[in-house]
Amino acid sequence: MAATAQISATVCDPMRLAVNTSNAMHISSCLNAASELNVVEILREAGPKGASAKEIAAPSQSNPGLVERILRLLATHHIFREVSPGVFANNRVSSTLDKGKPSSVIFANREDRLTGSNGIAALVEHTAELCGKSSVYLADSMLNPSDKLPFNLAYRVDEPMFSWMQDPKNHNQVSRFAVAMQGTGATEPPDTIFQGFDWSLIPDNGLIVDVGGGIGHSSLTIARKYPSLRIINQDLGPALEISKGHWKEHFPEHLDSQMAQFQVHDFFTPQPVKDAAVFMLRYILHDWPDKTVRNILGHLRDAALPTTRLIVIEKIQPFASLEEGSGSKTEQIPGAARPTADPPLLPNWGAATADLYLYDMTMHVMLGGVERTLDAFYDIFLESGWKLVEVHHCSGSQLSHLIALPV
DSSP, X not given: OHHHHHHHHHHSOHHHHHHHHHTTHHHHHHHHHHHXXXXXXXXXXXXXXXXXXXXXXXXXXXXXXHHHHHHHHHHHTTSSEEEETTEEEOOTTGGGGXXXXXXXXXXXXGXXXXXXXXXXXXXXXXXXXXXXXXXXXXXXXXXXXXXXXXHHHHHTOSSOHHHHHTSGGGHHHHHHHHHHHHHHHHTSOTTGGGSSSOGGGSOTTOEEEEETOTTOHHHHHHHHHOTTSEEEEEEOHHHHHHHHHHHHHHOHHHHHTTOEEEEEOOTTSOOOOOOOSEEXXXXXXXXXXXXXXXXXXXXXXHHOOTTOEEEEEEEOOXXXXXXXXXXXXXXXSTTOOXXXXXXXXXXXOGGGGHHHHHHHHHHHHHHSOOOOOHHHHHHHHHHTTEEEEEEEEOTTSSEEEEEEEEO
């Protein structure tokens, strides 16, 4: 993938590449439209022969001509297939957005159309809508510095995104975001959570606190394999209500035995759990700037036992150039090293890891967050009372498990 993308960039007319890149927002917006119009589900029911743009547009009463143009753009980028003029079918890419329900059910109950899905459609819609609108204001936020992030400029609000989501009028955004976070798990191999830290090291009845755990997808996966472990899923109220339903559906036994509990908690405030074996934060720290991360980790350090492990599950941003020399503060940490690509490929594998850098910009425009380098993680841990002691790079995934102990 890295090689073919680099060859394509090398042989493409540079001006054409630059202009096409500036127009890439149309791919995102068209994919969002296809998901909102439930095109994937309609085409799943149509089968390999596909359906005409008129048939696809009918349930939503959309413009058939525009639907055809949207799907042709996506098919040109290998999302959907145009099997004959104006007739489209799913392919392996578009099928990932399938919400898993009959199209008639989805159209009849739009509010619950994403519930119970694999989360990919929710992730695509959240990214294309909220992040897409916000990203337009990136340059404005840089040229006219203020405390406002691109998200704030786009939506003309002062509060952070997560606070904005708590407004009852944004309930659908909260619900979609919770399902989208499940979608981030679906983009990883199902056993990724077991590719890093060895969870069997936690003694029976040990307590894992899933800090900001959302629906608790990761902690539920761990508990199903290690049912002797206790779980507390912490988040704000609306997310926890969704989490309870998720656990009831997928692991009710753990609820019945009271081995899984739900605790409303704002991680910017002191941590109430004082006997945790593990504080786990998956896809949390990249949401926030350094000052805020020090606050979050500081509260966990204050509540930690000497034996408490901090397990941060994040993507570690590699450089697009080779690091010169040695002497990195992290080079002696077990598991820190990661393979790089040989020249002439970019050391970070180029397009094969592009989603990491796209997520980095998403974190910035929405929250002022950042996908950090390993050295940055090391520093911010130490500043918060934790020492990075080992790193596990998950096989088949860009995720890494960073393990820290109290200093």
